[in-house]
Amino acid sequence: MKLVIDENRCKGCNLCTQVCPYRIFSPGARANRKGILVPVLDRPERCTNCRLQALYGRTLCGVCQLTCPDQAIGWVSERPYEPVRIEVEY
Amino acid sequence: MTRIEFMQGNAASAEGALAAGCRFFGGYPITPSTEVAELMARKMPKLGGVFVQMEDEIASIAAVIGAAWTGKKAMTATSGPGFSLMLENIGFAIMTETPLVIVNVQRGGPSTGQPTMSAQGDMLQCRFGSHGDMAILALAPDSVQEMYDLTVKAFNLAERFRCPAFLMADEIIGHMRERIDVPDRVEVVDRKPFVPGRLPFEADDDRVPGFPTFGQGHHTHVTGLTHDARGYPVTTDPAMHDALVRRLVGKVEDARREIADYRVTNPDAEVVFICYGAPARTVRQLVADRPDDGIGVLRLRLVWPFPEHALAEFPNARAFVVPEQNLGQIAREVERHVRVPVIPVSKLGGELHTPDELARVYEEVRAR
Amino acid sequence: MTFTDWLRADRLPHIWCSGCSNGTILNCTLAAVEAEGWDRDRTVFVSGIGCSSRAPGYVATDSLHTTHGRALAFATGVKLAEPSLNVVVFTGDGDLAAIGGNHFIHACRRNVDMTVVCMNNLIYGMTGGQGSPTTPLGALSTTTPYGASEPAFDLVALAVAAGANHVARWTAYHVKELEKAVKTGLETPGLSFIEVRAGCPTNYGRKNRIREVTDMADHFRTRSMLKTKYDRLVAEGKPVPADAIVVGEFVRRANPAMGVAP
Ligand SMILES: Cc1ncc(C[n+]2csc(CCOP(=O)(O)OP(=O)(O)O)c2C)c(N)n1
Ligand code: SF4
Ligand code: SF4
Ligand code: SF4
Ligand SMILES: [Mg+2]
Numbered sequence: 222m223k224l225v226i227d228e229n230r231c232k233g234c235n236l237c238t239q240v241c242p243y244r245i246f247s248p249g250a251r252a253n254r255k256g257i258l259v260p261v262l263d264r265p266e267r268c269t270n271c272r273l274q275a276l277y278g279r280t281l282c283g284v285c286q287l288t289c290p291d292q293a294i295g296w297v298s299e300r301p302y303e304p305v306r307i308e309v310e311y
Numbered sequence: 312m313t314r315i316e317f318m319q320g321n322a323a324s325a326e327g328a329l330a331a332g333c334r335f336f337g338g339y340p341i342t343p344s345t346e347v348a349e350l351m352a353r354k355m356p357k358l359g360g361v362f363v364q365m366e367d368e369i370a371s372i373a374a375v376i377g378a379a380w381t382g383k384k385a386m387t388a389t390s391g392p393g394f395s396l397m398l399e400n401i402g403f404a405i406m407t408e409t410p411l412v413i414v415n416v417q418r419g420g421p422s423t424g425q426p427t428m429s430a431q432g433d434m435l436q437c438r439f440g441s442h443g444d445m446a447i448l449a450l451a452p453d454s455v456q457e458m459y460d461l462t463v464k465a466f467n468l469a470e471r472f473r474c475p476a477f478l479m480a481d482e483i484i485g486h487m488r489e490r491i492d493v494p495d496r497v498e499v500v501d502r503k504p505f506v507p508g509r510l511p512f513e514a515d516d517d518r519v520p521g522f523p524t525f526g527q528g529h530h531t532h533v534t535g536l537t538h539d540a541r542g543y544p545v546t547t548d549p550a551m552h553d554a555l556v557r558r559l560v561g562k563v564e565d566a567r568r569e570i571a572d573y574r575v576t577n578p579d580a581e582v583v584f585i586c587y588g589a590p591a592r593t594v595r596q597l598v599a600d601r602p603d604d605g606i607g608v609l610r611l612r613l614v615w616p617f618p619e620h621a622l623a624e625f626p627n628a629r630a631f632v633v634p635e636q637n638l639g640q641i642a643r644e645v646e647r648h649v650r651v652p653v654i655p656v657s658k659l660g661g662e663l664h665t666p667d668e669l670a671r672v673y674e675e676v677r678a679r
Numbered sequence: 680m681t682f683t684d685w686l687r688a689d690r691l692p693h694i695w696c697s698g699c700s701n702g703t704i705l706n707c708t709l710a711a712v713e714a715e716g717w718d719r720d721r722t723v724f725v726s727g728i729g730c731s732s733r734a735p736g737y738v739a740t741d742s743l744h745t746t747h748g749r750a751l752a753f754a755t756g757v758k759l760a761e762p763s764l765n766v767v768v769f770t771g772d773g774d775l776a777a778i779g780g781n782h783f784i785h786a787c788r789r790n791v792d793m794t795v796v797c798m799n800n801l802i803y804g805m806t807g808g809q810g811s812p813t814t815p816l817g818a819l820s821t822t823t824p825y826g827a828s829e830p831a832f833d834l835v836a837l838a839v840a841a842g843a844n845h846v847a848r849w850t851a852y853h854v855k856e857l858e859k860a861v862k863t864g865l866e867t868p869g870l871s872f873i874e875v876r877a878g879c880p881t882n883y884g885r886k887n888r889i890r891e892v893t894d895m896a897d898h899f900r901t902r903s904m905l906k907t908k909y910d911r912l913v914a915e916g917k918p919v920p921a922d923a924i925v926v927g928e929f930v931r932r933a934n935p936a937m938g939v940a941p
Binding site: 229232235284286287289291295 | 681691693698699702703706707710854855880892893896897
């Protein structure tokens with residue numbers, strides 16, 4: 222699974238930067254086509270849901286997606302699915 | 312087959328509603344309409360329907376609209392003060408094309424006025440009372456029989472046009488008791504079903520869309536905002552608003568000839584009475600008292616949309632006399648359509664015109 | 680399926696301002712109905728008028744966007760006429776507690792089987808930031824330019840007193856707790872009322888020195904106090920901060936209810 226922000230929906234509120242326990246989101250610096258500073262993702266493969274969704278068959282954590290007021294955060298599946306070992310920093 | 316009964320007007324309206332398939336009643340007590348609610352409270356549960364006494368008339372009409380979207384035929388009954396409270400949601404029903412019936416047993420206004428006395432002061436309010444341009448359907452019964460028959464008809468019109476229909480009764484007819492023939496079966500019209508694959512507010516040639524009943528998987532968005540055929544709000548497109556309002560008005564107004572419901576007496580007459588509701592009874596007496604005079608009568612059963620073409624049924628008319636229990640609300644409408652004098656005979660206070668009063672006006676007009 | 684399957688994707692992005700809590704609360708509510716396994720074909724969302732009341736328009740079910748303040752009366756009609764339908768109401772503080780106050784207490788009294796989610800942003804958002812019945816004393820709005828001088832409603836206390844079977848309060852910061860509270864509401868026969876403290880950055884935050892959207896989230900996080908802790912402080916006679924937002928479940932009971940599917 223791959224974490225993505227839908228640039229067409231994101232309004233740049235930065236709430237995602239506040240809620241992710243891994244601080245995957247950080248405030249964007251460059252305005253997109255709509256003039257929105259879409260947050261940038263820092264090593265999104267660390268996301269719990271990216272790592273474990275396929276294993277558990279349900280959304281894990283998902284706090285950023287629930288919080289995002291603009292329904293801009295989602296996951297796309299990467300095919301073929303390849304398990305990768307991730308070093309998680311606490 | 313029919314069954315002969317002796318019944319009160321308000322009870323007849325409730326019986327007519329149940330015969331027409333009404334299975335939801337939401338209301339709030341108000342004289343002189345309360346008996347409709349009381350009868351519904353008794354009978355509805357036995358028929359598997361729902362009666363609910365709401366916290367006010369705004370809530371009553373709201374609940375009725377909500378029930379209508381589940382596919383139920385639904386109604387409420389009220390009088391002036393309650394009717395005034397309903398107006399905003401009546402506009403919502405018009406905009407969302409929700410079929411429903413409102414019985415207004417009219418009493419003297421403005422304000423609390425005369426709770427127990429008859430009036431016809433809400434005839435323009437029902438037509439124009441909510442904000443914005445609109446069209447509605449309004450019937451006016453002149454007997455207990457018509458309280459029954461026209462309530463059935465109100466449901467059928469509401470269902471066909473997906474538009475609120477009003478039974479604009481008055482205290483006299485609502486509270487009088489007389490003989491009524493209760494039919495075993497009545498003709499019942501159901502709303503046009505929604506055809507999956509079409510858009511929820513996409514109208515047919517009759518400008519009425521099929522009804523996407525809630526709970527059937529149509530996922531319809533219903534809003535009082537100006538909306539497109541999908542039901543989605545589009546509030547700043549002038550052409551969209553123009554087309555929607557014209558369709559909502561046109562689907563009813565353009566059917567006026569076809570759905571017109573009136574009674575003509577003595578079409579050759581030179582003096583013609585135009586009447587509806589309780590005053591029609593006095594006019595009937597006047598005509599019976601003077602069988603040789605050939606007095607013309609146009610009695611409206613469906614008042615709105617106004618059947619203007621019916622006025623042409625009296626080619627020799629020199630004058631139209633309009634007795635009403637208001638200061639000339641329908642007389643004003645008649646005036647818009649004719650070149651001959653229109654004489655309102657207004658009577659306020661709750662009592663019916665007497666035959667003598669109408670006779671005096673008749674003599675005077677005839678002598679002109 | 681996830682909650683995103685309940686969205687009308689063809690209507691997104693929605694009309695709400697950047698950082699408006701309404702979108703978050705919509706997500707949490709949809710996550711709850713999804714977790715509850717409700718059928719999209721048999722669920723109806725109802726609302727009145729306001730920014731918050733636009734929410735049903737973004738849900739891919741039957742939805743009824745009605746008149747200002749009247750959502751609960753419409754919803755009562757839907758639910759009593761067809762108890763087999765699931766009914767969820769979205770409303771705002773002005774919609775619910777000002778113009779719709781009478782319907783609110785009567786819907787709670789009837790205990791009609793539905794779930795009511797109030798996006799309480801302490802302001803009239805849609806009309807540009809006027810004071811509402813929940814605007815706190817001293818708060819600034821366009822109609823309280825010198826600070827609100829009217830005492831505010833406690834919506835939770837109102838719902839409890841009026842008879843709702845389930846009453847909870849959370850904030851838009853508490854997304855998981857909110858989802859759970861809504862889910863409990865869906866499962867509780869009778870009326871479930873969930874007040875959600877919501878941020879309106881445009882018309883409340885800006886005027887009341889909670890300028891950034893993230894400041895509002897911090898405000899919710901730092902001011903919130905669990906009801907259990909609040910009860911303990913009160914029992915011990917200890918002071919409770921005046922601006923504490925008491926969150927948690929306030930009541931859950933099985934009083935007689937209307938419109939419960941057989
Ligand atoms: C009968 C009526 N009165 C007034 C309005 C104008 N109006 C629209 S939204 C609103 C206030 C909404 O406030 P709230 O319910 O708190 O919703 P919010 O926008 O804050 O989410 C008002 C007064 C209206 N639409 N209808
Ligand atoms: S929370 Fe959503 S809308 Fe806000 S910045 Fe993050 S992705 Fe964009
Ligand atoms: S799902 Fe959780 S871990 Fe993954 S990005 Fe969102 S907040 Fe971070
Ligand atoms: S005005 Fe306030 S409540 Fe309305 S959409 Fe904007 S932030 Fe949300
Ligand atoms: Mg508000």
